Amino acid sequence: MLASPAAYGQDVYAKLEPRQKVRFDEAVVVSSREISRRYTEGLALRDRGDDKGAFEAFLEAAEGGHAQAQRRLGEIYDRGNSAVQRDLLTSIRWYMLAREQGERLPEPITYRYISGK
Numbered sequence: 001m002l003a004s005p006a007a008y009g010q011d012v013y014a015k016l017e018p019r020q021k022v023r024f025d026e027a028v029v030v031s032s033r034e035i036s037r038r039y040t041e042g043l044a045l046r047d048r049g050d051d052k053g054a055f056e057a058f059l060e061a062a063e064g065g066h067a068q069a070q071r072r073l074g075e076i077y078d079r080g081n082s083a084v085q086r087d088l089l090t091s092i093r094w095y096m097l098a099r100e101q102g103e104r105l106p107e108p109i110t111y112r113y114i115s116g117k
Helices: 010-015 018-047 051-063 067-079 088-100 109-115
Strands: none
Touching: 018 051, 018 067, 051 067, 067 088
8 A cells, every 4th residue: 555644654754844744745646656657557568468567567556555456466366377377365365455445356266255255
C-alpha cells in the first residue's frame, strides 16, 4: 500500500514540521504515479507476449500497493505462465491483498478458496 500518514505512523507524521509534511506528501504523489506507470507498462508488456517483463512490472506495482497489479499477480500465479510457475498459495496472498483494497476479483479456483465458495 502507498505510504500515508497512517502507514508512516500517525505519531511520527504529527511531529513533522509543515514543510516536512509537504515533502512527504509530494513524495507519495510521485510514488503513486510511478506505481501506476509500472502497472500500465505491465499491461503493454503482457499484450506483446512478454510474460517476464509484465510479471516484473506488475510485481513492482503490486509491492507499491497497486490493487489491480496485485490482482494481476494473483491471476498469474493462479495459472502460471512462461515466466512464473503456478503457485496457489502465492496466488491467494496476492488476491487477498487486492481484495483488502476493494478490488473486485474473478472466480478462479483460488478465489473460490478464499471466499469459501
